[in-house]
Amino acid sequence: MSGHACLQHQAPANPALPTEAVILGRIQETEDIFTLQLRLTDPEQQWRLGIQPGQFNMLYRFGVGEIPISFKALGEDDQGQPVLEHTIRAVGRVSRALAALKPVERIGLRGPFGQGWPLHQAENMDLCVVTGGLGCAPAVSIIEHAFAHRALYGHIHIIQGVKHSADLLWRSRYEYWAQQPETTVMMAADVAAPGWPWYSGRVTELIKRLPLKPAQTLVCCCGPEPMMQASAEQLIRQQVPADAIWLSMERNMQCATGHCGHCQFGADFICRDGPVMPYPRLRDRLGLEGV
Amino acid sequence: MTSRRIRIDVPALTRVEGEGSLRLEVRDGQLHELGLSIFEPPRFFEKFLEGREAEEVVDIVARICGICPVAYQMSALNALESLSNDSPGHWVQQMRRVFYCGEWLQSHALHIHLLALPDFLGFDNAIAMAERHPNEVKRGLQLQGLGNSLIRLFGGRSVHPVGARLGGFHHAPEAEDVRALIASLQQAQSDAADLTRFCARLPLPEDPQTFISVALHHTDCYAIERGTLRTSTGLELTADQFEQHFHETHKPDSTALWSDFNGEPYLTGPLARLNLNYSQLPPFLQQRLNEIGLSLPCNNMFMSLIARALEIELVIAEAIRLLQDYMHPASPFTPLTLQAGSGYGMSEAPRGLLWHRYELDDKGLIQAARIVPPTSQNQARIEADLHRSLTAFGLDNDEDALRLRAEQVIRNYDPCISCATHFLTLEKQEIE
């Protein structure tokens, strides 16, 4: 049982057309990461709240453009009504323009798009969430989901790797998770500044130390492709079945409906066939330059 | 008169094309110093033309001036094509005239509305003026836009158009685009007539002076894209005779050269053209002259404004006439073979005579080029005019009034200072 089952999925007549969402809340998470809490203003569009962890929406800033942003979580407003949460890092044109918005302002939204994490397959299993790089929203969504439905999952391993210890964003979040029962949080920095309490070295080294139960672990991995590949291969060496390893991929996306061609990864359209995909499907192509 | 010293420095003239400055000093009721200087840095265009193919010339000379690129292209083509035994033919000749009408229309409308009118209606600029006179400004912008559309029809874009080539055009407009444009031109005719009337009602200063008018003349029509050179002194010259009578000198505080006609300042531009060719205006414009009570020839430079308005009416009518029976040609150009030698050409840029000379070698490359644009020709006239009009206006006027009057006088010539800087030729040395 996952998500809000009451929300029926309903395909829109024109998947290219956004609907309006109002910003109810805006949380500054770090200097350049912020979370938007959104409500869809059109009652007929509420089906979109059926979005699952790992899926994404296209968020539109009026006059500027649209970008793909992963679903983070469904929260609640004061009245107990669901609000859609997206966590965004301000990096370029559109994301910065979104960052400038305040509550009550409106944006456009369309989605959900793509394949999310395999929640059903994960039920009753241990979860191992491996992320690399700077703040990875798809990983957060599955962790949030697992804590929201804690009974459905076994042990939760959270592994985060960063290049430099200073890159770790959202430290408080990890510290909070680390305090939860049945939860392991481990962090690695390739280069660590003095005072870094966690591991310094590669994520794969951390993975080696994990007390995994390979046969009953589902891996959710998200981050730079070389890191995901190395992690997956390491996990396989530790007897985790390849098809229990899931990766969240990233490519340029314009339409999110599998038409614009930008997100092709070999034969897959990341927006439609992914972004979350099982490792065996990606294995041959990962690491091929220019694919 | 009490002893008074006024120094007026307009370090950067506004509402002229390009950059120039004005300095004048009145001492004890006498104009002590007066200097219009142009400090556009030299761009050495004539040098860049050396070693280029004849085909490349139109794209290069267009870039001397963003305001009247068509004029540069047409004068250059006239000069280069004079080196061929063939001519581009009737269709090309007519369509070049239409193309040129577009430039007159856009340039004159721009000058009247954005550059000159604010002077006479008491605003700093057209945008401020638009708040009080929205309809007039919109009308002007629409006329200007129409001129641009006409240029675009043949050139793709209105600044540095890409359509002109040796022997004709690269591309002939589609008949349906021509039809659409004729409709807009017809609609604009009453606006243009209103514009002339509007200008004629403005309280333009009375300021008669004597000057020599120089303009092209053509037996068949009001000269625009071709003709022979005529002066109000009764001379008639072909392009190759120009250098015998017109000379340029370098004035120290300026990057521009000054041109004179047998040692005298002279006027080129709308008023000079009208003075020499008014009898060729179509009947409806003869009527308009009566209606507004303008008698020609006219020796008041302030009437240049009205001359431009009349020429706007003229080119709209000309464009309609020439496009009326538009036929898509089998080819938009005639292939021409150019012989080695010196080619001379001229045409009437919106602000006056534009003369070119090219020396072509037997490989088809340009050996030398010389270009004399209108602003250098009017330069001496502008200074003479400033002297005269400011004195007539009354040097005891206050500083602001003097400055405004001086600027108005300069704007009468619609000087295009960006072009005023490249007519730099080696020949000058010899003359010095």
Added chain:
Amino acid sequence: MNKPRIAVHKFSSCDGCQLTFLNLGEALLQLNEQVEILHFLEAGMSDAETEVDIAFVEGSLSTPNELERIQQVRANSRYLVSIGACATSGGLQALRNLEGQHDNWRDAIYARPEFIQTLKEVQPIAAAVQVDLELWGCPVSSAQILAAIRALLFDVAPIDDRDRVCLECKRQQAVCVLVTGAAPCMGPVTRTGCGALCPRFGRACYGCYGPSETPQTDTLAQRFAGFGLLPDAIARRFLLINSQAPAFLHTGKVFYHSGTGDQDD
């Protein structure tokens, strides 16, 4: 609400890019509702020293005075946009850099060369000060200008489209002049923005928008050679309006004065 303040400055140029503003037609009046134009000599606003949010700079740097003036413009503006080939690459007048003949030319032309203060080399704006956005093209189009202003009004960086003319040429359904007529078209290495004007008019692009991203200029030059163009003619294709843009300069120089096949010896 305070309207953003705008200035339009002119350096060595033909005025064509400024004219893009004056050619906006009624959009010019609309623009005036959105922004406050403080300095724009040709339009009659003169306040060169005022602080502005956006300064548009036309023209290249070719005198010592211009070098000083651009510093001041930079200091006074939050966002500096260079517009047109002159400002972005030196423009046509930068052709004089190639010959290095500046002093000779000047002395030969002017009776009083001591009054002519010019730099030995024509430079683009970015050679002297930091430029926030470059709008290429000779001239820039009004669509480019309006898009840039609109983006800045939304407080976002304008889009810098570096695709080549070929892509737009095909979108416009123009027929390729290179393939049908062996015309030495610069479209494959030239930045889009003009709407593929020249090919639509049946002629070869002459590169007035400057180099595109990853411009394969050497490859294209080889193709021109295959069409029978002599080295100097190839050089002239690259060394024209954007002769100082590195990619064009590089390939142009390879062929420049490298022999036309009819030397005396």
Added chain:
Amino acid sequence: MPASVYLPRRDLQCLLDLIVSQGYTLKGPQVIDGAILMRPLNSTSQLPKGLEQTQAPGEYRLQQTQGLRHFSWANGPQALKPLTFVPRETLWRSEAQPDGTLKFHESIDPPEPTAVLGVRGCDLAALALQDQHFAGDPYYQQRRQSLLLIAIDCSHPADTCFCASTRDGPDAKDGFDLALSELEEGFLVRAGSQQGTALMEQLQVSEPTLEQHQEAQSQLEQARQQQRHLPDFEPAELIQLNQHTAWDEVADACLSCGNCTSVCPSCFCFSESEAPELNGTESSHQRQWDSCFSEGHSYIHGHRFRPDTKGRYRQWLTHKFGSWVEQYGRSGCTGCGRCISWCPVGIDPLQVLTQLGETQS
């Protein structure tokens, strides 16, 4: 093969009139700027007559002959793609209301019914591929459904054509409403849809003679004798040949200009952009043809997956001939040869494939 009827050449105009009388805007081949383009057509006199062409890598030339045929050439720079997947269009508009709310308006104009005369087998095959790709795209679908297609069996393939080896030509296989086979004196006409049958029934036609059948047959046989062929290679393995030196060679020769993808009738990539009005209260969201040869195609913030020509060429070739098979059950190439002719430097992907295939096996 469905029964065909004979239409004398002089009666071709009747077919055009019939189509127009049914409310279609008719487009057909015409010579524009030295190439054959599909333009509004109302008279057979606008059609090329006796026109032939030579196509070679990077070269396309038309020649006028004394012949009477209207279709004695292979193709122009574009297939049907611009009619269904248009080069640039607005997808929707948004409006910022004074109260701060946003309104979205879908922008799909009902297309006018359009008939196209002169469609080739390779183009029909490519259309079928795009039909698959754009299945869920309302913008494409609307226009697609308004098309009436009059195909022509190709009698004069160009040197660049290899449709026989992709099995998409030279004759029109399916997906047309009517198909014509041009003979010296007239046309054999066959219907491929109910609409086509209905049209055919309204034409003044006769039974074809045995000779006419034979003429069509031998002409087709001859058209099948093409010089170029799809080389042998294993589509699924193409992408694994990532390090092959063939890529370096082609990267040196290629301009990264994207002409090959733009003329390719099956290429579907597009990019989206926002075009806000100056007033700041209205904006339109547009899409336009893009190409895997553009820098934006592989861009994500801070990284380009294919920064250079090598990677871009590899994407084009491995997608078109490789991953396409996995995506849509067949290769994305229908043998029209456009990418060969319209490449400004005359790169022939078949040669690159051959090179790749040689070391592969």
